[in-house]
Amino acid sequence: MTPELADLGLAPFFTRQLNERELEHAALARVTEVQRSGVVAHDGRDERRYALGGSWFNLPAEERPTVGDWVVLNEARDKIQRLLERKSVFKRVAVGSKIDVQLIAANIDTLFIVTSCNDEFNESRLERYLALAAEAGVEPVLVLTKADLVEDADAYRDRVRAIGAHLPVEIVNSHDMKSLQGVLAWVGKGMTVALVGSSGVGKSTIVNSLSGQVVLDTGAIREHDAKGRHTTSFRSLHRLPGGGLLLDVPGMRELKVAQLDDALSAVFADVASLADNCRFRDCEHNNEPGCAVRAAIAAGTLDERRLRNYRKLLREEARHTTSLADQRHREKQFARVVQQSIDLKRRH
Numbered sequence: 289m290t291p292e293l294a295d296l297g298l299a300p301f302f303t304r305q306l307n308e309r310e311l312e313h314a315a316l317a318r319v320t321e322v323q324r325s326g327v328v329a330h331d332g333r334d335e336r337r338y339a340l341g342g343s344w345f346n347l348p349a350e351e352r353p354t355v356g357d358w359v360v361l362n363e364a365r366d367k368i369q370r371l372l373e374r375k376s377v378f379k380r381v382a383v384g385s386k387i388d389v390q391l392i393a394a395n396i397d398t399l400f401i402v403t404s405c406n407d408e409f410n411e412s413r414l415e416r417y418l419a420l421a422a423e424a425g426v427e428p429v430l431v432l433t434k435a436d437l438v439e440d441a442d443a444y445r446d447r448v449r450a451i452g453a454h455l456p457v458e459i460v461n462s463h464d465m466k467s468l469q470g471v472l473a474w475v476g477k478g479m480t481v482a483l484v485g486s487s488g489v490g491k492s493t494i495v496n497s498l499s500g501q502v503v504l505d506t507g508a509i510r511e512h513d514a515k516g517r518h519t520t521s522f523r524s525l526h527r528l529p530g531g532g533l534l535l536d537v538p539g540m541r542e543l544k545v546a547q548l549d550d551a552l553s554a555v556f557a558d559v560a561s562l563a564d565n566c567r568f569r570d571c572e573h574n575n576e577p578g579c580a581v582r583a584a585i586a587a588g589t590l591d592e593r594r595l596r597n598y599r600k601l602l603r604e605e606a607r608h609t610t611s612l613a614d615q616r617h618r619e620k621q622f623a624r625v626v627q628q629s630i631d632l633k634r635r636h
């Protein structure tokens with residue numbers, strides 16, 4: 289594989305998926321834009337459009353290429369043959385008469401969850417983003433901006449620690465490259481990052497600072513100059529001077545809760561494990577006797593807000609999964625829970 293592909297984020301995770309024939313003859317490309325009946329992809333030399341034939345559109349949306357995907361080209365390098373398995377994927381789930389999945393971006397390594405050291409800071413919103421990152425399979429890094437405008441930025445670090453003791457946190461002034469060194473460490477060579485966060489928290493400012501100069505929007509690969517300062521941009525994928533790639537698609541900025549299921553119990557593992565200790569297996573943590581969750585709230589070791597937000601996200605999640613099959617499954621599960629609690633009461 290050419291070094292240019294490594295610059296585009298090609299990693300062993302992807303090359304391992306190639307068969308022998310492909311390893312010898314095929315070329316790879318990374319998708320930089322999705323269009324109505326084709327995609328734009330970069331093969332390490334050029335960025336060009338590839339038409340997608342009708343057979344691609346018979347596939348579910350999740351099996352069609354999205355920005356960030358790696359694809360195998362034919363030997364003539366004019367057609368996409370297949371899609372490589374993804375390391376991670378962000379998707380949006382719209383629920384109407386049927387569930388409609390829309391892919392936003394694939395193969396992001398790190399998600400910068402950007403928030404400011406001021407009133408914009410909101411634990412519940414951060415938990416929502418953390419759940420999204422977990423669902424997508426992406427490592428989250430919390431970036432707290434506007435540290436230069438407050439006395440005690442570390443207080444915000446503590447508030448993040450209360451959500452997750454091991455979450456990586458970077459406290460920055462987005463205008464000041466010196467304070468962005470910690471952030472820079474997450475965008476090493478070949479790493480693909482994306483940013484989410486409310487409007488005005490400083491996402492664009494961070495990108496401009498990291499880029500060191502205006503992000504070029506031409507497609508051609510430019511050689512790094514002697515000082516390695518040039519930034520190159522391929523549609524939605526911007527190459528940063530440090531060797532990392534920034535994936536910037538409109539959909540990322542408006543990310544909402546997708547299908548969260550397991551991700552929620554991961555982000556709220558503390559609540560879930562407390563609930564394991566409730567006397568009743570179907571405890572709703574209201575006023576039931578022997579409720580371990582209520583006990584933790586009373587003891588001050590669990591924030592009631594956290595329980596509320598967990599419930600709210602669970603409810604949203606429930607609304608998102610309303611296909612008939614799922615409904616039946618839920619009904620069965622519910623019947624089982626009811627039976628369990630009847631059994632439990634009999635035994636007491």
Ligand SMILES: Nc1nc2c(ncn2[C@@H]2O[C@H](COP(=O)(O)OP(=O)(O)OP(=O)(O)O)[C@@H](O)[C@H]2O)c(=O)[nH]1
Pocket residue numbers: 433434435436437460461462463485486487488489490491492493494541
């Ligand atoms: N003092 C200070 N100002 C900042 C910092 N980060 C961002 N700003 C300012 O905040 C404003 C908004 O920053 P943007 O980078 O445009 O925010 P954004 O997140 O990209 O916003 P959207 O494009 O609406 O999503 C600008 O005026 C920035 O100069 C910071 O760390 N310190």
Ligand SMILES: [Zn+2]
Pocket residue numbers: 563566567571572573574576578579580581582
């Ligand atoms: Zn309980």
